[in-house]
Amino acid sequence: MDNVHKQVLEVKNLSANFYTSRGLIRAADNINFNVGQSECLAIIGESGAGKSVTALSLLRLVPHPGRIEEGEINLEGRDLLQLNPKEMRRVRGEDLALVFQDSLSTFNPVRTIGSHICETITAHRKLSSAEARDMARCKLAEMGLPAERSFRSFPFQLSGGMRQRAALAMAMSLHPRVLIADEATTSLDVTLQAQILHYLKKHLQECCMSLLFITHDLAAAAAVADRVAVMYAGRIVESGPVREVFRQPLHPYTSALLRSHPSFCPGRLEPINGSPPDLADLSPGCAFSPRCLKGREICRNKVPSLQELWPEQQAACHFHQARKNDLREAAVT
Amino acid sequence: MTGRLLRDHLSLTGLVIIILIFAVTMAAPVLAPHDPLPVELSERLRSADDQYPLGTDPLGRCLYSRLLYGGRITLQYSLSVLAIILLIGIPTGLLAGYLGGMVDGLLMRVADVVLAFPNLILALVVTGFLGPGLINVMIALAVVSWVQYARVVRGMVLSLKQKEFVLAARSAGTGPLGIIWHHLVPNVLPPVVVMATLNLGGLVLSIATLSFLGLGAQPPVPEWGAMINEARNYMVSTPMLMLLPGTAIALTVLGFNLLGDGLRDVLDPQGFTRPRQQSAGSSKPSPRLFSRRGSQ
């Protein structure tokens, strides 16, 4: 791993709340992370953990009744939360691009793939339509698609994998600084997923792009990311380099998650019991404490803060010191 | 469910109107001060007083009593037509949708032919053919209206048939009749109830219209549409004769429409057939957050 990444995106104390009839929901609570140039940060977590809200917050697209409460989103030194709506529109697509899981709803069904991409290009760049078309074809070809055919196709005429690649081509048509992929490979077959992960990794290097890879698929995150941030109930509970986090997780949630997955757990799975908490009705302490095997008195009363335990690896657990000692002993013996 | 219906002001208004009209017309024998039929020419066109709460018509009959009895007939016949329509339409739709193939083709072509004509015109033709009379109007309306129900039910069955719970029922050993009865009918009915409620207003109007045109209720039978017809000559001198049955019709139609709209919200088929999902993949910005908004 390259440690001299220039930071492209820095998120500080970002909080987004939803004001619902059932009360305040802290969908993203005090989120801190940064993404370096050509780096991929994966945000992993289960549904309802606040991954998507975090992604939408970056683009300032949090849907009603949600609102970004506070924080800073620095994209190459500019705080996105201070921009006016017009400037923000320029940022979307040009500096920050988003790819969703469902590429069928990304595209308007009555327009061709090509016209979508051309529209994106001409909205941001002063180019003639012929130049825009050439650029769009070029982007499609870069994604390994038959350029001419897919340019003229309607969304439903492409297979799921091709459509997802076309969506990626569109998102990358303006060379964004950061690409946010929200479950972008989740519903695809393994070989197609592998294809897309391959293209993504290639582009990180070639285009100096950064990737924010949001997924609940641990294996995909492990394959593509340099660093991971694990979210639970709206908070980041652990973050660090992907190898370290997956090999020696510091937070009990992370290790429990790994023991739930057949790729990472050699013997019988030990899945986490129960289901994710109701965000409108969180306990005052650590949100994971009701499901945590190590839960103690302090866990139920006090929210643990994120602390750096190893270089670059952070966890929010009251018992991280003990965990660290365990790991150290294990390393010695 | 009923709670939600009652909380909505408009549908509550509709429900109250309908209940009132039903109560009043069904209690006509008790409430009406006079027999609505016998002609009493000496009492013609009296204005409202203690004896005749709303006055009398050109033939000296109590307008109030005729309104009450007229409503009875209008409502009775509308409901019967609806019953006939549902009895024909729902089974036809179920069969066509479930069996498919030839049966479906045949039934739906018949439906296409019926749908090709404007409803009221076709009803006029049928009554013209059968001769005037309330029973014939009923038949005519049933002939032209069952089609919409058959179509809607068939459409719903076609999509329900593909649903995995129907396959699961087959795997659970349930036969075709059981599937239709336990799995298709309960899912088809709520939208049909909504449709029927909205349609009742229309049926009241159709019966009144046909009677107004002299094809439905025959004198001296009181019926709202027929009463408007009889009052035509006195429109300027005694406008109440026309306004009162007209208002009664309008109120009934309004009531059914309000109630139907309310029912649609409550029985919303989307809400039932697609309950909130919590699968991980579909967490487009966390569906759980949004389901909460709705479920207050």
Next chain:
Amino acid sequence: MTFLRGERLAKSYIISRGWWQKEEIQAVHDVSLDLDLDIEAGKNVGLVGESGSGKSTLVRLLSRLERPSRGCLHYRGKEISTLPEKQLTSFRRQVQIIFQDAAASLNPRHPAEKILAEPLRNYFPAFSRKERRDKIDQVLQQVGLSPEDRKRYPHEFSGGQQRRLAIARAVIVNPFLVICDEATSGLDVSLQGQLLNLFLDLGEKFGVHYLLVSHDLPAVRYLCQRVVVMYAGRIVEDLPANRLDASLHPYTRALLKSEPRLEGSFSPQFLPGEPPDSSAYPAGCPFHPRCPERIEICAREQPFLKEISARHRAACHLAGKQ
């Protein structure tokens, strides 16, 4: 005796495009598959393939929810592919299905109790009301729900609980084989883990065997002893799960390499092109346009599924020749 055996099963659908044009789509081609389901051949079988590979159609044929266009289906030695529904009662009880979309597989207007009572009533008509009730309570507990959940409607359950309810409905009639059609796909990690363990536990407790249809290789490897790989409507390889690393078909190997892993650098084998369109399979081996190891014969001749070693079959011209 083999529990369930498909012999040269084929299914095609006629799709009309416009008034005159008809197009035939071959979803499943000549599939022969023995589900012995004994310890030796593997209690649980995984059916792996990508979308469009025909695995869902094959499942519907094996469970006789659809009749095959050609071929036979033998259930305990008896041909059942053309039997009328009335004579299938024993088969229907022994072979249960869990569908991918649990929410859609539960009638939204029936409470849990009624959903579970339906198969009991049909297959065990002799049960008294009390027996039925006890059985329902017992199964609810076994799948991790509680007897108090009896009165609740499907939409009142969480996604995970809906799945448990669907599983309860399948195992309540003591089936021999439960077919899980993508039953754990697209779920949160912890829920998927919970369900996989539930499958294992129920398998031991009730003697249930599974046919796990999935594109999720790790789950298949976890639960199954035998893996059947499908591509373009055919079985391309059929082998014991613990010998997956020794797989012979290039497609199986590509699948294995596509699986993201933590260890080592991830460099997926690149399959060029797209999965074939089921209305126009390429001549010869259907995989040859994308196959990295194709030889000249592949474009001409369709390879047949042949026995490579005990319990290992592969359909590749190169298999067994190196």
